[in-house]
Amino acid sequence: MKALQYRTIGSAPEVVTVPDPEPGPGQVLLKVTAAGVCHSDIAVMEWPAESFPYALPLTLGHEGVGTVAALGAGVTGVSEGEAVAVYGPWGCGTCAKCAQGKENYCLRAADLGINPPGLGSPGSMAEYMLVDDVRHLVPLGGLDPVAAVPLTDAGLTPYHAIKRSLPKLVPSSTAVVIGTGGLGHVAIQLLRALTPARVVALDVSEEKLELARKVGAHEVFPSDARAADAVRELTGGIGAEAVFDFVGVAPTVATAGKVAAVEGDVTIVGIGGAPLPVGFGHLPFEVSVTAPYWGSRGELDEVLALARSGAVSVHTETYSLDDAPLAYERLHAGKINGRAVILP
Ligand code: NAD
Numbered sequence: 378m379k380a381l382q383y384r385t386i387g388s389a390p391e392v393v394t395v396p397d398p399e400p401g402p403g404q405v406l407l408k409v410t411a412a413g414v415c416h417s418d419i420a421v422m423e424w425p426a427e428s429f430p431y432a433l434p435l436t437l438g439h440e441g442v443g444t445v446a447a448l449g450a451g452v453t454g455v456s457e458g459e460a461v462a463v464y465g466p467w468g469c470g471t472c473a474k475c476a477q478g479k480e481n482y483c484l485r486a487a488d489l490g491i492n493p494p495g496l497g498s499p500g501s502m503a504e505y506m507l508v509d510d511v512r513h514l515v516p517l518g519g520l521d522p523v524a525a526v527p528l529t530d531a532g533l534t535p536y537h538a539i540k541r542s543l544p545k546l547v548p549s550s551t552a553v554v555i556g557t558g559g560l561g562h563v564a565i566q567l568l569r570a571l572t573p574a575r576v577v578a579l580d581v582s583e584e585k586l587e588l589a590r591k592v593g594a595h596e597v598f599p600s601d602a603r604a605a606d607a608v609r610e611l612t613g614g615i616g617a618e619a620v621f622d623f624v625g626v627a628p629t630v631a632t633a634g635k636v637a638a639v640e641g642d643v644t645i646v647g648i649g650g651a652p653l654p655v656g657f658g659h660l661p662f663e664v665s666v667t668a669p670y671w672g673s674r675g676e677l678d679e680v681l682a683l684a685r686s687g688a689v690s691v692h693t694e695t696y697s698l699d700d701a702p703l704a705y706e707r708l709h710a711g712k713i714n715g716r717a718v719i720l721p
């Protein structure tokens with residue numbers, strides 16, 4: 378079969394032919410119908426050889442949707458031909474976090490060498506993919522594969538982040554979304570669907586801000602040195618009860634800290650890695666700062682349900698597997714508005 382692989386540190390991913398996978402005991406083989414392109418993959422492909430955590434070659438793709446093609450020995454609960462989404466943050470399934478469906482925070486995954494598809498295990502950017510356990514499959518329930526596949530990360534990750542802050546997003550509150558790309562433009566829709574908050578979007582691209590408005594942002598501002606003042610002014614000096622930073626670089630975390638209201642939440646989702654100092658005098662009083670990872674299995678169910686209700690719709694552009702390297706090039710250049718989806 379064809380697969381998109383990251384093969385050499387520092388080089389672009391390549392479309393190659395690899396053996397068709399066969400499901401072992403407990404595994405499920407999917408015929409992939411759609412695979413999402415995430416900015417995290419670009420970060421992975423920028424890691425230096427010394428700290429690169431996975432074996433190469435690596436088949437990319439941690440957002441996957443497909444139809445069940447074959448079942449390994451002992452698998453029950455799904456049948457061939459069923460359309461499913463893949464819950465990506467695989468865990469051990471039995472530790473205290475996994476028992477709550479929070480496999481994204483599995484206590485044993487690192488020790489056991491369990492990696493998500495596309496982030497260590499062979500991913501969804503291939504004609505077929507292996508899913509390690511049937512519990513990592515969620516029925517699509519009639520959703521279109523292209524529309525659904527970004528929800529497994531670009532939907533689930535902001536959903537998990539926003540859910541933590543729901544008690545603060547009361548009427549008359551403000552939520553700020555920094556970076557309105559793949560994750561950010563879904564975050565805006567989730568905020569609109571789940572909260573009465575005024576939603577303010579910041580981005581460096583005029584085109585992304587246009588999409589932000591289209592999907593429901595009440596106000597948009599360029600993400601520059603004046604952005605924090607603009608949000609403060611808009612909120613009568615109070616600031617935002619919740620700030621979601623989908624970039625995580627020094628200027629955006631600084632803005633996030635500056636626009637937070639007293640007792641507000643700052644959630645840094647983007648993996649830019651810039652620190653935000655928390656000591657006395659650095660932030661308004663009692664601001665909580667957190668950096669979450671992906672979401673729980675139950676939350677994926679909830680996001681898909683929300684999409685079925687029509688409350689969330691991802692802006693997508695599609696590419697063939699042969700053109701997948703081009704999708705990554707365009708994402709790297711900031712030219713994808715919404716989410717790129719590969720059709721293997
Ligand atoms: P994307 O490229 O689709 O979107 C990023 C957006 O940020 C773009 O619209 C870009 O114009 C904008 N941007 C860049 N610099 C900016 C700045 N200084 N101010 C404001 N906006 C700026 O990327 P994506 O796939 O949506 O991913 C977003 C981030 O989230 C990435 O860092 C990715 O690695 C990370 N991520 C984290 C998790 C997690 O679990 N924590 C999961 C998925 C993705």
Ligand code: ZN
Pocket residue numbers: 415416417418439530531
């Ligand atoms: Zn991702």
